[in-house]
Amino acid sequence: MISKGCEQCAKGGKMVLFVYGYCDQRDCFYCPLGENRKNVTDVYANERLVEDDEDVITEAKRMDALGTSITGGEPQEALDRTCHYLELLKDEFGEDHHTHLYTGITGGRENMRRLSEAGLDEIRFHPPYEQWGDLHGTEWEEILYVAREEGLTPAFEIPGIRAEEEFLEFLDEGAADFCNVNEFEMSDGNYRRMQEQGFELKEDHMSAVEGSREEILEVMGDHEKVYFCTSVFKDAAQHRRRLKRMARNIRREFDDITDDGTLVYGKTRAEPEEFEALGVPEEFYTVKTNHVEVAWWLLEEMIEEGDLEDGEIVEQYPTYDGQVVERTPLA
16 A cells, blocks of 8 residues: 555545535535535534534544544634544544545645644645646645645545546655545436536446546556555445444444444344243343344244244444344244
8 A cells, every 4th residue: 555544444444534515615526425515514423423522532433443534624614623633533542543634725834734733644635627737836736845844744636537647747756645546436426417527337337437447547557656546445445344343343242244344133023021031141132112132043043933923134334323234024
């Protein structure tokens, strides 16, 4: 991996901290943010809406986070909160908790100094697509040197819309430490506008866009400081490994963890007294308000033998919102 941030992300060890959804008057057609994240003054730690500082710490501990990836927006209050969370994370987890910020604004020297003093390690700039190829001599070149002077590791992180050799020039000149190119993707937030621009989904793929990958790899892929992050890798490695870290931390004795990082257990509306009468050990079930959750294999066996009437096998994400992936009825 080309950076410590990328290395931790590949292990599923990066918490994603979203700080506001405003972006300096820009309105990029490829912006992936959905309605609940675009132009809002909300903060999310992974899937958790942050209401106080403890939410951030709890979510980091929930996944045993090695570091934090921050997406920072406008207005100035977003910078204030970003600095606050950086200090909070460093105080709680120490200097080894690596942080990087992805931003579409340059910010200026004072902001770079504040971020550095708050504990930020890497800053990854995303210049406007319309300026690619003409970034030399602009604030985007200047901020790379300013960020380094203030103690930050400067880099680029861009969507893989097309190959652009100017980014390689910045790397060769020593202005930027690396360039992370994310495979161009469609999402619920940008699908309509992407189609209006003539982009289409790659065949047999849920999010990757047709066409740009080959050109980028041909022009930029051989550079030692360029990393091309595929959508498949994000899903198969980063996302799944993050889920598995969460699942291992929060699983109960009777929860099974799948290869996808989801949790599987049984659920039934049988009375708790029935489990006591059958001699089921307490570690194999837990009583909720109006149902009982139990080892799925034990529930299946009990229903097959006629000890209980019905129930279901539940598969869900180990995330804060606990989204259910699948329910399989048993009777």
